[in-house]
Amino acid sequence: MTPSASLKSTEPRLKVEGLKTYFFLDHGILKAVDGVDFHVGEAESVGIIGESGCGKSITAQSMLQLVRGRGQIVAGHAVLRRKQGEMVDILSLDPDSAEMRSVRGDDASIIFQEPMTSFSPVHTIGFQIGEMLRLHTKLSEAQIRERVIAMLGRVGISNPEVRIDEYPHQLSGGMRQRAMIAMALICHPQIVIADEPTTALDVTIQAQILDLMRDLQDELGMSIVYITHNMAVVAENVSRVYVMYLGRVVETTTTERLFKDPKHPYTQKLLRSIPHPGRPVERLEVIEGSVPSAVDPPRRCGFFTRCPSAMAGVCDAAIPALTKVDDEHWARCFLLSDEKEAEDEWSSL
Ligand SMILES: Nc1ncnc2c1ncn2[C@@H]1O[C@H](COP(=O)(O)OP(=O)(O)O)[C@@H](O)[C@H]1O
Ligand code: SF4
Ligand SMILES: [Mg+2]
Numbered sequence: 588m589t590p591s592a593s594l595k596s597t598e599p600r601l602k603v604e605g606l607k608t609y610f611f612l613d614h615g616i617l618k619a620v621d622g623v624d625f626h627v628g629e630a631e632s633v634g635i636i637g638e639s640g641c642g643k644s645i646t647a648q649s650m651l652q653l654v655r656g657r658g659q660i661v662a663g664h665a666v667l668r669r670k671q672g673e674m675v676d677i678l679s680l681d682p683d684s685a686e687m688r689s690v691r692g693d694d695a696s697i698i699f700q701e702p703m704t705s706f707s708p709v710h711t712i713g714f715q716i717g718e719m720l721r722l723h724t725k726l727s728e729a730q731i732r733e734r735v736i737a738m739l740g741r742v743g744i745s746n747p748e749v750r751i752d753e754y755p756h757q758l759s760g761g762m763r764q765r766a767m768i769a770m771a772l773i774c775h776p777q778i779v780i781a782d783e784p785t786t787a788l789d790v791t792i793q794a795q796i797l798d799l800m801r802d803l804q805d806e807l808g809m810s811i812v813y814i815t816h817n818m819a820v821v822a823e824n825v826s827r828v829y830v831m832y833l834g835r836v837v838e839t840t841t842t843e844r845l846f847k848d849p850k851h852p853y854t855q856k857l858l859r860s861i862p863h864p865g866r867p868v869e870r871l872e873v874i875e876g877s878v879p880s881a882v883d884p885p886r887r888c889g890f891f892t893r894c895p896s897a898m899a900g901v902c903d904a905a906i907p908a909l910t911k912v913d914d915e916h917w918a919r920c921f922l923l924s925d926e927k928e929a930e931d932e933w934s935s936l
Contacts, residue, residue, distance in 0.1 A: 713751030818863030
């Protein structure tokens with residue numbers, strides 16, 4: 588039994604508080620993630636949903652300190668329980684430190700939308716996937732090869748004994764995506780953040796990858812954060828959902844409650860705009876307008892410009908706080924409470 592399987596804890600596997608990731612651009616500060624809290628339990632799957640540009644991917648990248656360029660994590664904590672049980676605030680680590688490298692891949696990994704950027708063109712995929720095991724385990728070269736071949740087979744790559752020695756350009760896009768998923772899972776991480784992992788794959792392979800992730804979850808107690816537009820993936824795989832809008836969580840509840848009784852006007856509109864078990868394609872509605880710019884956003888409800896229930900003088904005068912509906916349900920809307928979000932040191936930026 589691995590240490591992870593024997594360690595049971597009531598503490599979340601990962602607890603994120605007050606995450607803010609801003610891009611310091613020439614024309615202003617783009618607040619991609621502006622005060623996000625979420626947690627994931629051991630062997631739990633949670634979902635993050637929301638339209639494009641709402642900060643889902645930057646939230647994911649922040650978790651492993653992979654935000655580059657002009658992006659900077661300006662506030663927040665992300666406390667992870669590592670394989671041996673010790674707690675570490677990932678965001679307090681130097682992004683280039685040995686400890687951060689050891690967290691990445693071994694304890695936590697991300698499956699990206701863009702497989703091309705994950706592989707170097709100059710090494711075989713087998714070498715690159717094996718590198719994770721060379722870094723994080725003491726396995727022999729023969730054992731590494733055996734494990735890589737087995738994992739390539741599990742993600743649906745046929746002839747893995749041959750494919751292991753191929754270079755990324757020799758694989759089709761779908762194959763590369765699967766090889767990247769193999770790389771993310773090879774060290775059996777405690778937590779996987781899957782950022783639209785199967786969007787580019789055909790339906791059969793999608794189902795196979797989701798099955799594999801569920802199997803690893805059962806075997807190893809792996810926790811999974813699914814970032815997805817696919818409501819079937821949400822309905823079938825996650826126990827709780829976080830809805831993001833303009834860099835903030837605007838609603839969070841159990842999957843069942845989300846579909847049955849969404850409270851936030853944005854969630855209500857979002858669920859009417861994407862197919863899911865309760866909303867067939869022919870009944871879909873478009874959400875009017877678009878997500879406003881996240882560059883120096885005014886201090887008002889982010890949904891104010893698109894909300895059918897917006898109250899002038901209230902919703903455009905402050906940012907609503909995340910308000911408790913009950914123990915399992917929270918939403919950020921002045922219809923639920925007149926509580927405003929507390930000001931903090933970054934709010935004046
Ligand atoms: N490298 C970058 N430089 C500047 N802005 C970025 C960069 N990456 C993302 N953004 C901006 O951050 C915001 C959130 O993006 P993202 O997290 O990718 O959204 P989502 O994954 O929800 O579609 C968007 O406004 C996007 O334009
Ligand atoms: S706070 Fe006001 S504008 Fe925002 S979602 Fe609620 S009702 Fe709509
Ligand atoms: Mg994204």
